[in-house]
Amino acid sequence: MPSEPVIAQPVSRRTIRLIAITGIVVAVIVVVSGVAVRAVGARDLRAWTSEQTLPTVNLVQPKAASSGSTLDLPSRLEAFSRAPIFARVSGYLKSWDVDIGGQVKAGQLLAVIESPELDQQLIQARADLATAQANAALAATTAKRWQALLGTDSVAKQDVDDRTGDYAAKKAVVAAAQANVERLVATKGFERIIAPFDGTVTSRDTDIGALINAGSGGVGQELFTVSDVKQLRVYVQVPQNYAPIVQVGTVATLSVPEYPGQHFTARVIASANAVNASSGTTLVQLLVDNSNGKLMPGGFASLQFKLPVQADAVRIPASALVFDARGLRVATVDANNHVAFKTVTISRDFGDAVEIGSGLTAADRVIDTPPDGLIDGDSVKVAAAAATSKAAKNG
Structure with missing residues (x-):
């Protein structure tokens, strides 16, 4: 049988009013939320922009020297006593008894001249x-x-x-x-040429039948050289600024190319106490024991002096130095991340690092490779602090 038709009920005015109010409230909330989001975004943008205008710097901490540095210098070895032997009479060499490397005693016959x-x-x-x-x-x-x-x-x-x-x-x-x-x-x-002291014959420049002229220098020739090599003298040119440190009694470590890895002990016995004007160095003499005969006079040697620790000296990378019209300076950062330049002096240069003698302390925060254009009082952003802040936000 056919269904009865549905009759729609009319909507009351109260319902319509409620719907309208609800719509208005929702619209207001949407507008307010949008305005608030835009305000927060603008604030964050301003903060980000302000933060981006600050140069980001990396800091290094000056390190106090825990031990003194070493002073490496080239040197030469010389016999403790060396006597070139010349003839006192002219004639012909009749015979010789000792060749190079021979050990001789004082008064021992070396050669005979026939005159x-x-x-x-x-x-x-x-x-x-x-x-x-x-x-x-x-x-x-x-x-x-x-x-x-x-x-x-x-x-x-x-x-x-x-x-x-x-x-x-x-x-x-x-x-x-x-x-x-x-x-x-x-x-x-003097036809009999004898050794003046105990030692080693280090040269022989004559032979049997050779014509011998008496005298030295341009008149006569050197026949033999006798050297005392039980101890060797070591001569080294020490730069002027290190001369006060290298005093008589100072011990140094000596090494030679023919014995890599081996070290010998040398002791300072004398100093010239004068500076060579052409080289800016002073001549220092050391003594090294050679009773085992390993070291050879006339050879090259490398000397290492252990330098004392300077109480107020700190070490920083060489890249932290700034050299301009105001001299040699270092840029530091204070507690408020403001730049403060400090004038410093270098006591020693190690290539990639320098030891600062004055003007800096171990508590200073030093900018490594400071950007161009920094002046005193500039605000900077420390790279480590920025990374920490970013990590905290992400967390």
């Missing part, structure tokens, strides 16, 4: 002495006879004085001839 000309000079000198002695003997006899005749008044006193004076002159000639013979005998003794 025939000197032999002939000695023969002639002895003959001259014999002649002078004979003349003196005759003059003595004559003087005595004339003095005896003086008592008889048969000769003049002047003649007696002449004979007596002649005898005195002949005696002087004998003394001169005797001295000449002794001189030649002493010179002939």
